[in-house]
Amino acid sequence: MTQMTGANMVVQALKDQGVEVVFGYPGGSVLPIYDALFQQNDIKHVLVRHEQGAVHMAEGYARSTGKPGVVLVTSGPGATNAVTGMTDALLDSIPLVVLSGQVPTFLIGTDGFQEADTVGITRPCTKHNWLVKETSRLSATIHEAFHVATSGRPGPVLIDIPKDVQFAEADYIPREKIKVPHYQPRTQPDPQAIEQLVEWIETAERPVFYTGGGIVNSGPEASRLLRELADATGIHVTSTLMGLGSYPASGKLWLGMLGMHGLYEANMAMHGCDLMVCLGARFDDRITGRVADFSPNSTKVHADIDPSSINKIVRVDLGIVGDMTATLQATLDLWNERGRKLNHEAIARWTDQINEWRAVRCLRYAPSTTTIKPQYALERLEALTKDRDRYITTEVGQHQMWAAQYLGFEAPNRWMTSGGLGTMGYGLPASIGVQVAHPDALVINVAGEASWLMNMQEMGTAMQFRAPVKQFIMNNERLGMVRQWQELLHGERYSHSWSESLPDFVKLAEAFGCKGIRCSDPAELDDAIMEMLDYDGPVIFDCRVEKHENCFPMIPSGKPHNEMMMGEADVQGAIGEKGGALV
Amino acid sequence: MALNIKHGSSSHSAYDLRDPNGEIIESHTLAIMVDNESGVLARVIGLFAGRGYNIESLTVAEVDHAGHRSRITIVTTGTARVIEQIKAQLGRLVPVHEVRDLTIEGPSVQRELALFKVAGKGDARIEALRLAEIFRANVVDSTLESFVFEMTGTAEKIDAFADLMRPLGLAEIARTGVAGLARGA
Numbered sequence: 192m193t194q195m196t197g198a199n200m201v202v203q204a205l206k207d208q209g210v211e212v213v214f215g216y217p218g219g220s221v222l223p224i225y226d227a228l229f230q231q232n233d234i235k236h237v238l239v240r241h242e243q244g245a246v247h248m249a250e251g252y253a254r255s256t257g258k259p260g261v262v263l264v265t266s267g268p269g270a271t272n273a274v275t276g277m278t279d280a281l282l283d284s285i286p287l288v289v290l291s292g293q294v295p296t297f298l299i300g301t302d303g304f305q306e307a308d309t310v311g312i313t314r315p316c317t318k319h320n321w322l323v324k325e326t327s328r329l330s331a332t333i334h335e336a337f338h339v340a341t342s343g344r345p346g347p348v349l350i351d352i353p354k355d356v357q358f359a360e361a362d363y364i365p366r367e368k369i370k371v372p373h374y375q376p377r378t379q380p381d382p383q384a385i386e387q388l389v390e391w392i393e394t395a396e397r398p399v400f401y402t403g404g405g406i407v408n409s410g411p412e413a414s415r416l417l418r419e420l421a422d423a424t425g426i427h428v429t430s431t432l433m434g435l436g437s438y439p440a441s442g443k444l445w446l447g448m449l450g451m452h453g454l455y456e457a458n459m460a461m462h463g464c465d466l467m468v469c470l471g472a473r474f475d476d477r478i479t480g481r482v483a484d485f486s487p488n489s490t491k492v493h494a495d496i497d498p499s500s501i502n503k504i505v506r507v508d509l510g511i512v513g514d515m516t517a518t519l520q521a522t523l524d525l526w527n528e529r530g531r532k533l534n535h536e537a538i539a540r541w542t543d544q545i546n547e548w549r550a551v552r553c554l555r556y557a558p559s560t561t562t563i564k565p566q567y568a569l570e571r572l573e574a575l576t577k578d579r580d581r582y583i584t585t586e587v588g589q590h591q592m593w594a595a596q597y598l599g600f601e602a603p604n605r606w607m608t609s610g611g612l613g614t615m616g617y618g619l620p621a622s623i624g625v626q627v628a629h630p631d632a633l634v635i636n637v638a639g640e641a642s643w644l645m646n647m648q649e650m651g652t653a654m655q656f657r658a659p660v661k662q663f664i665m666n667n668e669r670l671g672m673v674r675q676w677q678e679l680l681h682g683e684r685y686s687h688s689w690s691e692s693l694p695d696f697v698k699l700a701e702a703f704g705c706k707g708i709r710c711s712d713p714a715e716l717d718d719a720i721m722e723m724l725d726y727d728g729p730v731i732f733d734c735r736v737e738k739h740e741n742c743f744p745m746i747p748s749g750k751p752h753n754e755m756m757m758g759e760a761d762v763q764g765a766i767g768e769k770g771g772a773l774v
Numbered sequence: 775m776a777l778n779i780k781h782g783s784s785s786h787s788a789y790d791l792r793d794p795n796g797e798i799i800e801s802h803t804l805a806i807m808v809d810n811e812s813g814v815l816a817r818v819i820g821l822f823a824g825r826g827y828n829i830e831s832l833t834v835a836e837v838d839h840a841g842h843r844s845r846i847t848i849v850t851t852g853t854a855r856v857i858e859q860i861k862a863q864l865g866r867l868v869p870v871h872e873v874r875d876l877t878i879e880g881p882s883v884q885r886e887l888a889l890f891k892v893a894g895k896g897d898a899r900i901e902a903l904r905l906a907e908i909f910r911a912n913v914v915d916s917t918l919e920s921f922v923f924e925m926t927g928t929a930e931k932i933d934a935f936a937d938l939m940r941p942l943g944l945a946e947i948a949r950t951g952v953a954g955l956a957r958g959a
Contacts, residue, residue, distance in 0.1 A: 310813060315824050319868040322812065339868055374868050499862035502855065 218265025246276020251624030282611025343376025405471015586642030616645030
């Protein structure tokens with residue numbers, strides 16, 4: 192046992208956990224920890240411009256590496272600024288360890304300077320949190336926190352550390368010496384359930400795999416097994432927003448994303464299938480549409496590491512609690528063992544049906560030679576970057592849906608987006624977090640101008656830490672998705688959904704010391720994108736796009752999967768009174 | 775627009791506007807073993823409040839001092855599906871060790887302790903005392919104008935006694951909430 196201060200303990204525990212980088216912002220009640228960070232060289236610290244940015248950076252880091260992201264903030268406003276990011280990570284199951292300073296124990300409860308009830312405020316937006324009142328418990332708590340953040344369904348955790356606990360000395364307990372935590376979620380699926388699943392796969396006539404972020408969170412092996420199972424069985428694969436990349440976009444069985452702005456073939460396959468195998472997704476309302484009419488004639492199987500996800504929204508015929516790698520491995524092994532049986536004839540007919548749906552080409556749009564269509568911008572971005580070592584982040588809104596539709600992902604951990612919480616302002620800091628983890632990769636944030644402004648201060652962070660992130664802002668001077676909904680169900684009354692007084696993004700880039708590019712002519716777009724890619728540093732790209740483009744296909748609120756709007760002609764009276772109440 | 779979204783539909787998908795009264799509402803008694811640590815009760819209660827579940831009664835106390843374990847007994851109501859969801863949500867809280875549903879996991883005993891202050895004179899006072907004997911309630915405090923009765927029993931028995939005391943001068947009730955154990959070894 193080694194005696195050390197609480198502050199040194201924090202740094203030692205992070206090193207023991209293999210942490211390479213911390214995203215943070217100093218303040219009064221974390222000064223001892225910052226002092227300890229100053230006196231070492233193993234852990235890099237990225238100084239952000241706002242604590243929300245720190246958490247999103249840690250999310251980008253975590254999502255692109257599979258490792259937990261670490262955040263360090265001060266008490267009071269430092270902690271409250273981190274709340275949005277933690278809620279975001281909770282909904283998207285991103286492992287984070289957030290360390291917050293707190294006023295000294297003897298001041299807790301006195302409304303001290305920069306005091307907030309951090310564990311109280313963050314209780315509902317973390318997987319678990321701790322207030323450490325004794326230095327002797329600090330190291331074990333940090334190790335347990337990493338265990339909780341990364342075990343089972345991952346998520347954010349927070350450790351609140353009063354300043355006197357950071358100063359005091361105690362014995363450091365190394366990672367391998369701590370008591371085994373009782374929190375040990377089940378990861379191995381029930382063999383009987385796997386047997387039932389395999390039986391159903393063997394006889395299914397119209398099967399579909401509906402995959403989600405759980406595959407990505409389980410690690411690259413889960414994606415490899417999914418590919419092996421899909422390719423061996425010929426079962427088509429669709430994915431939620433969070434699961435893009437688990438099955439390659441170039442794969443012949445890829446249906447594209449499903450849900451509200453999902454592809455026609457994906458939603459029709461979900462509606463018409465007779466066996467739905469949900470792997471690590473959670474039947475979110477953006478996915479199901481009207482639950483009563485959701486995939487009405489299918490046998491539903493739901494495999495998930497979180498038992499509370501099963502039967503939460505859609506009643507399933509078979510629930511399998513397990514890690515996706517273990518579940519896919521067991522399924523593949525048993526299916527092989529039983530002789531790789533399939534209903535080939537029926538699946539061939541089903542494949543023909545899917546190809547008919549594909550022939551609708553639901554992502555067609557009216558091209559233009561005078562204005563840049565947002566879909567065109569993304570098609571060109573895809574064409575010019577798909578062969579590179581590329582990572583994409585997004586903000587939230589129309590551009591996010593278009594990016595999910597028009598960009599292809601060949602591998603997991605390449606797509607970082609705020610799915611569950613829908614946090615505008617996520618993409619810019621997330622792109623920096625990704626770039627910090629992958630310094631030589633091409634990292635692009637596909638953004639809308641309104642979202643991007645929410646955390647634009649982080650361009651300073653990108654400059655300071657030489658993160659050559661490319662900010663591809665599709666600027667329609669509108670809150671595009673809000674505008675679209677106002678057009679569809681609020682009588683075209685565009686209440687406060689335009690971006691007034693926008694900055695000149697090229698001058699803004701110059702002010703930050705990076706490169707600014709503006710493009711509004713489709714004929715010049717390729718050259719402009721190449722200029723962005725060739726620049727060795729951060730770029731703010733102001734891509735002036737069509738202002739009134741709507742995002743299709745769209746399942747209107749309150750409608751089932753087979754009632755999609757495919758374009759402007761379908762818009763009239765699409766959303767009924769009941770649907771109008773939904774978000 | 776008259777939308778009339780029913781209270782309680784929040785536990786379903788945002789697209790699910792079914793009448794939540796279309797299914798039978800059940801009452802369940804859940805026993806939850808938790809680490810006796812700071813904030814654990816807030817976590818459990820916060821889960822119920824945040825997800826729109828009901829709490830009919832709640833009892834909590836440490837039951838294993840050496841092991842730092844507390845037992846929380848919650849009586850909750852909901853459709854069968856909501857009850858299953860409540861148990862699954864409780865089960866994934868980090869300090870929760872075990873969730874038992876005493877209502878469906880075999881026979882159980884469930885008891886509640888209540889104190890009743892009944893103020894009155896003359897016949898009403900005598901009648902209150904007579905009824906207390908029938909209900910096996912103990913007198914734990916007495917003045918010339920009041921009694922405090924102590925009674926242990928099921929929630930229904932306590933409700934029944936309270937109904938009888940009301941016209942006889944019932945002034946105050948304190949109830950502990952339900953504690954329960956599964957029958958047998």
